Amino acid sequence: MINVGVLGATGAVGQRFVQLLASHPWFNLQTLTASERSAGKNYRDAVNWRLDEPFPDSVGDIVVSKTDVDSVKGLDIVFSALPADLATNLETDISRAGVAVCSNASSHRMDKNVPLVVPEVNPDHLGLIDLQRDSGNDGFIVTNPNCSTITMVSALNPIQHRGLSDIRVATMQAISGAGFEGISAMSIYDNVIPYIGSEEKKMEAETLKIMGSFDGSVITNAPFSISASCHRVPVIDGHTMAIWVDTKASVEELKNDFRNYKAPFTGLPTQPEKSVLLFEQEDRPQPRLDRNRGRGMTVSVGRIREGVRFIAMGHNTIRGAAGASVLNAELIVSKKYL
Amino acid sequence: MINVGVLGATGAVGQRFVQLLASHPWFNLQTLTASERSAGKNYRDAVNWRLDEPFPDSVGDIVVSKTDVDSVKGLDIVFSALPADLATNLETDISRAGVAVCSNASSHRMDKNVPLVVPEVNPDHLGLIDLQRDSGNDGFIVTNPNCSTITMVSALNPIQHRGLSDIRVATMQAISGAGFEGISAMSIYDNVIPYIGSEEKKMEAETLKIMGSFDGSVITNAPFSISASCHRVPVIDGHTMAIWVDTKASVEELKNDFRNYKAPFTGLPTQPEKSVLLFEQEDRPQPRLDRNRGRGMTVSVGRIREGVRFIAMGHNTIRGAAGASVLNAELIVSKKYL
Amino acid sequence: MINVGVLGATGAVGQRFVQLLASHPWFNLQTLTASERSAGKNYRDAVNWRLDEPFPDSVGDIVVSKTDVDSVKGLDIVFSALPADLATNLETDISRAGVAVCSNASSHRMDKNVPLVVPEVNPDHLGLIDLQRDSGNDGFIVTNPNCSTITMVSALNPIQHRGLSDIRVATMQAISGAGFEGISAMSIYDNVIPYIGSEEKKMEAETLKIMGSFDGSVITNAPFSISASCHRVPVIDGHTMAIWVDTKASVEELKNDFRNYKAPFTGLPTQPEKSVLLFEQEDRPQPRLDRNRGRGMTVSVGRIREGVRFIAMGHNTIRGAAGASVLNAELIVSKKYL
Amino acid sequence: MINVGVLGATGAVGQRFVQLLASHPWFNLQTLTASERSAGKNYRDAVNWRLDEPFPDSVGDIVVSKTDVDSVKGLDIVFSALPADLATNLETDISRAGVAVCSNASSHRMDKNVPLVVPEVNPDHLGLIDLQRDSGNDGFIVTNPNCSTITMVSALNPIQHRGLSDIRVATMQAISGAGFEGISAMSIYDNVIPYIGSEEKKMEAETLKIMGSFDGSVITNAPFSISASCHRVPVIDGHTMAIWVDTKASVEELKNDFRNYKAPFTGLPTQPEKSVLLFEQEDRPQPRLDRNRGRGMTVSVGRIREGVRFIAMGHNTIRGAAGASVLNAELIVSKKYL
Structure with a gap:
């Protein structure tokens, strides 16, 4: 068994990590960290469990640690659900202490030597791990992208080989993306907020890196433009999104790409039966009906129309956050980076 | 005073017509029609009033008529809130009976000789009325566009002179657009439905006609392409929407266009102080906070960004339906077509 | 294996039946009926699956039958998700054809010889089956109560032995209780509708029957009054509800009753680990967080306060409808009525 | 003109005060206070205006003051939208500085000499002002009750003369009652929270004081019991609520009481045409459709049934907070306490 921990285990993404890891077949969840206020309590008492999935009793008695290097030293992998401002230095320090960090934080995503990975899309980017290890320690950082980026690149991946350019994306994003307390009910009920701080820049920059090519030493950005409105x-x-792509392929060719798509690996525990699922009905996918497909790990697409326009939708805190990070860790293990 | 009536006065758009016309300074609301079931009752008893604005007592005693030609013969203007299948023949028959029809129905919007008008955008298209009258009767049909189209063309209008091309629009549309009973709560609560039947085609075709040029005899479509995802x-x-346009103008030039924009007429009773309002805050406009500006007649825009991308939002049953039709009627009167 | 079918298998409750029965360890789901429009199609094509749980592929190829006696003759048990107007005669006819009917419809709940059963509360009422069989046929009807009644009687059951009187209940009921199309979004969004047709009468009458005593031949209503506001x-x-009961027991005694409560049977497949779960936190139970406990079969209670007042909450289409009926069938089988 | 100010003018209740006072016929709004962070800015820039009613431009240039005694000294009336912890000492200090304080805060509601007033219900309780003045200064404090209490006592007032006892009330309260940021969307969307801190105690204690009798020196609590579940x-x-009362009056007598009810005064500017409005339809009142009646000052009742049970509903931030306080001030002026 591989010993793992979660940094920031009481928040919205942290709880998803715990849910996914509590009975994981490869990973032994040993350590949960949180703020000073929670440290020393049993996880059961420290957390206000707010997922509809039941609380995993098996981890209820873990004593919550402070969020620092000492708490996780000796673990094989640590999953980070930290806010970016905390993550920046701490993730670096933890990796230097010899621990593999699989992070959902944005801090290091665009770092030159840090892989920004969606397993189905750019598993070869894990090669950057070797460059991080050149500095002589065993630890490293691997990141997953922003929740809206993951859904988009997962949906573009099966058709990237057709040649894509001039991508536009308009997102309709879920409340949970801002955490349990991030958005007040008075702000969003019966409303649309046409702005999510720095989200558009993240979607644009991260997508170009993820869909870029890696020659063993550097990543070259994908050769297309992206314009996002979030x-x-x-x-x-x-998260639901309307995507436009310029491509010479026909709608029918693209549908077939989606229908025939297979992930480039099998056997990872968190991997869904279908990473990308094409809907043929004209009014799908819909978030409430389709977000839990593949236990939240399937990205759904539909309404492939002339233009070319289509709809993509993915669960933002599972496929778009904690599940993404856990799948990265499984890929890392299966590729023997650990 | 000009005597007017409303066809289909008990539905969602019909109630809006009644609200706007009950105390209109130019129009004397005389006739309200509905289905056979309601005919013969006082409007007060026939209608299940579901707007948050209070029921206008002054029209409560009007006896509801059947929806047919005889009920409205002799009126100066009739406003149509009929569903398209009923509107097609009936609106033609009513206009042939000498009545001016201001219709919110989609049936005749794309007819060659029928003006499809947003007063601020293409008031000159009313010239098509003369062509309808060539056939010898006084009546005519003037239509307003679909609710989402109105918001978009209102927002494009102040910047059209910059030269626009390759328009993309992703809409986030309100429930009331489908009528009081159109969408079940189980369908839309905690959900997005990425499909609205024939809405995308309407937005594309109607916009090209409205923003097209009229040479006195025919309308030539606007010379750009539009791709909608609804x-x-x-x-x-x-209705909130993210719009992309290709233009050589800078973001600052476009903002100034919006800031300096003035409607090409004044003095119409339903006209808002500002037909188009630019927000400078990065998170506006928002439908719950901004839909009632200008008593629901103001289209709000914001987040003009490189790309060029921006947000537009308008009240779909006032500016986008009943209010649009009433403003058309006011324009018709002020231009002496009646 | 026991062969079963579902009457009305495409609606909201019908889909819940299918979800619960598709992989049931005792029941072999053979027959699915629906309206003429759907008859003859594969269930996969006939149904618009709208639960968030994935469609059960194993039953996708069942050819949908018409909803009549012939379609279900020969089955051991048929589950009825029919509307009351259809259920009244058809359920009687089916039972006379020798089939056991477990019905969620309201038609026969108050019939003198028909058991109205919540397994944990009044399993002995199944004795009425013998009286139905006096008429000489093997079939019979067993009903489960209305969704709001089930939650209330489940919550009252552990404390009934204390002596209860003067019950008041104010419900806050979910949209799904009215079926997929029952309530328009315009009616309920940002709103409360303080009326549910005939619900209050059902809660009052059904509760008195269920909590009444059965002497082997007739049921005597429970000796208390109930006043409901729905x-x-x-x-x-x-469905969440605030309940007041007059009792001499102390709050602490009642809490202990809930803590120590155990269902009067074990081993039924649909039975949850805990039929009734007491929350100690002051702000629970909450429907979104707690409705799926015990796979939707647990009734949650909390906030036991002086008064005595408390909160009860249960999943209305699982514990309150389809799951209730399946659990009834399991009880029937375990008690050898079949 | 009477010079007035608002303490805590940027919050949810504070904005309502500003909306109601900006063009008030008797009151001249001079002073707006807020936290240090806002002090010194124009109100226009200090406030994030979040009501759907448009921002009142006439007060946009008022320079926001710090929330202290000096800022309001010399005003005739100050309206308090402060949180209770700030209000306790500050309101006392301001009243001692000779200013009349009309407070929506809970701090002094239960003070022996402080009137807790709903003008239609207990206008005579203003007599307590004289007792406050015994201490020799001109200032005084008058409070309005909690938002849910106001709706209930307004609804009980027309029938109190029938003799009431054993009152139970179950509330369904709106989000805005907790302020703009009080409740996260993740907490309440698709959910019910069966707990509002200290609300039940407030409803119970405040109602007994308001509906109690005043003999010129002390208030004797109303002689009935109340049990609330919020x-x-x-x-x-x-805020919508289901209310039970024990009374000998018949349903029809109570309906007539509501139909015939008239407020005990006329001519106050904020007073609605009808303080209490009886709905005859079985599914009303509903908050979205009825909260704005009487510009938010009308309390709606309906569904008077045997039991006796009925429904009451009122706008919580207008009738239940800022509007209540302004109406109190108008009563104070009309009764010449100022």
Whole structure:
């Protein structure tokens, strides 16, 4: 068994990590960290469990540690659900202490030597781990992208080989993306907020890196442009987005690409049966009905139309955050980086 | 005073017509029609009033008529809130009976000789009325566009002179656009429905006609392409949309266009102080906070960004339906077509 | 294996039946009926699956039958998700054809010889089956109560032995209780509807029957009064209710009753680990967080206060409808009525 | 003109005060206070205006003051929208400085010499002002009750003369009652929270004081018991409640009481045409449709049934907070306490 921990285990993404790791077949969840206020309590008492999935009793008695290097030293992998301002230095320090960090934080995503990985899309980017290890320690940082980026690149991946350019994306993002307390009910109920701080820049920059090519030493950005417009809507979980791509392929060819798509690996525990699922009905996918497909790890696409326009939708705190990070860790293990 | 009536006065758009006309300074609301079931009752008893604005007592005693030609013969103007299948023949018959029809129905919007008008955008298209009258009767049909089209063309109008091309629009449309009973709560609560039947085609075709040029005999479509992706979100009133346009103008030039924009007429009773309002805050406009500006007749825009991308939002049953039709009627009167 | 079918298998409760029965360890789901429009199609094509749980592929190829006696003759048990107007005669006819009917419809709940059963509360009422069989056929009807009644009687059951009187209940009921199309979004969004047709009468009459005593031939109503006020709130699933009871027991005694409560049977497949779960936190139970406990079969209670007042909450389409009926069938089988 | 100010003018209740006072016929709004962070800015820039009513431009240039005694000294009346912890000492200090304080804060509501007033219910309780003045200064404090209390006592007032006892009330309260940032969207969307801190105690204690009798020196509590159960539901504005009362009066007598009810005064500017409005339809009142009646000052009642049970609903931030306080001030002026 591989010993793992979660940094920031009481927040919205932290609880998802715990849910996914509590009975994981490869990973032994040993350490949960949180703020000073929670440290020393049993996780059961420290957390206000707010997922609809039941609380995993098996980890209820873990004593919560402070969020620092000492708490996780000796673990094989640590998953980070930290806010970016805390993550920046601490993730570096933890990796230097010899621990593999699989991070959902944005701090290091764009660092030159840090892989920004969606397993189905750019598993070869894990090669950057070797460059991080050149500095002589065993630890490293691997990041997953922003929740809206993951859904988009997962949906573009099966058709990237057709040649894509001039991508536009308008998102309709769920409330949970801002954490349990991030958005007040008075702000979003019966409303749309047409702005999510720095989200558009993240979607644009991260997508170019992820879909870029890696020659063993550097990543060259993907050769297309992206223009994003990001909006919050009153939905609990599930980011929906309208995507336009310029391509010479026909709608029917693209549909077949989606229908025939297979992930480039099998056997990872968190991997869904279908990483990308094409809907043929004209009114799908829909977040409430489709976000839990593949236990929240399937990205759904539909309405492939002339233009070319289509809809993509994915669960933002599972496929778009904690599940993404856990799948990265499984890929890291299966590729023997650990 | 000009005597007017409303066809289909008990539905969602019909109630808006009644609200706007009950104390109109130019129009004397005389006739309200509805289905056979309601005919013969006082409007007060026939209608299940569901607007938050209070029921206008002054029209409560009007006896509801059947929806047919005889009920409205002799009126000066009739406003149509009929569904398209009923509107097609009936609106033609009513206009042939000498009545001016201001219609919110989609049936005749794309007819060659029928003006499809947003007063601020293409008032000159009313010239088509003369062509309808060539056939010898006094009546005519003037239509307003679909609710989402109105918001978009209103927002494009102040910047059209810059030269626009390659327009993309992703809408986040309100529930009321489908009528009081159109969408079940189980369908849309905590959800996005990424499909609205025939809405995308309407937005594309109607916009090209409205923004096209009229040479006195025919309308030539506007010389740009539009690609729409339409989505329903859990909002009561107010359609929000993300719009991309290709233009050589800078973001600052466009902002100034919006700031300096003035409607090409004054003095119409339903006209708002500002037809288009530019927000400078980065998170506006928002439907719940901004839909009632200008008594629901103001289209709000914001977030003009490189790309060029921006947000537009308008009240779909006032500016986008009943209010649009009433403003058309006021323009018709002020231009002496009646 | 026991062969079963579902009457009305495409609606909201029908889909819940299918979800619960598709992989049931005792029941072999053979027959699914629906309206003429759907008959003859594969269930996969006939149904618009709208639960968040994935569609059960194993039953996708069942050819949908018409809803009549012939379609279900020969089955051991048929579950009825029919509307009351259809259920009245058809359920009687089916039972006379020798089939056991476990019905969620309201038609026969108050019939003198028909058991109205919540397994944990009044399993002995199944004795009425013998009286139905006196008429000489093997079939019979067993009903489960209305969704709001089930939650209330489940919550009262552990404390009934204390002596209860003068019960008041104010419900906050979920949208799904009215079926997929029952309530329009314009009606309930940002709103409360303080009326649910005939719900208050059902809660009052059904509770007295269920909590009444059975002497082997007739049921005597429970000796207390109930006054209900029923309201619809914008919640997808899960009926919450505030209950007052007059009792001499102390709050602490009642809490202990809830803590120590055990169902009077074990081993039924649909039975949750805990039929009734007491929350100690002051702000629970909550429908979104707690409705799926015990796979939707647990009734949650909390906030036991002087008064005596408390909160009860249960999943209305699982514990309150389809799951209730399946659990009834399991009880029937375990008690060898079949 | 009477010079007035608002303490805490940027919050949810503070904005309502500003909306109601900006163009008030008797009151001249001179002073707006807020936290240090806002002090010194124009109100226009200090406030994030979040009501759907448009921002009142006439007060946009008022320079925001710090929330202290000096800022309001010399005013005739100050309205307090402060949180209770700030209000306790500051309101006392301001009244001692000779200013009349009309407070929406809970701090002094239960003070022996402080009137807790709903003008239609207990205008005579203003007599306590004289007792406050015994201490020799001109200032005084008058409070209005909690938002849910106001709706209930307003609804009980027309029938109190029938003799009432054993009151039970279950509330379904709106989100805005907790302020703009009080409740996260993740907490309340698709959910009910069956707990509002100290709300039940407030409803019980405040109602007994308001409906109590005043003999010129002390208030004797009303001679009945009240038991409240308070719940938050996903509604923006408008508290709905189910109320039970024991009374010998018949349902028809009570309906007539409501129909014939008239406020004990006329001519106050904020007073609605009808303080209490009886709905005859079985599904009303509803918060979204009825909260704005009487510009938010009308309390709606309906569904008077055997039991006796009925529904009451009022706008919580207008009738239940700022509007209540302004109406108190108008009563104070009309009764010449100033």
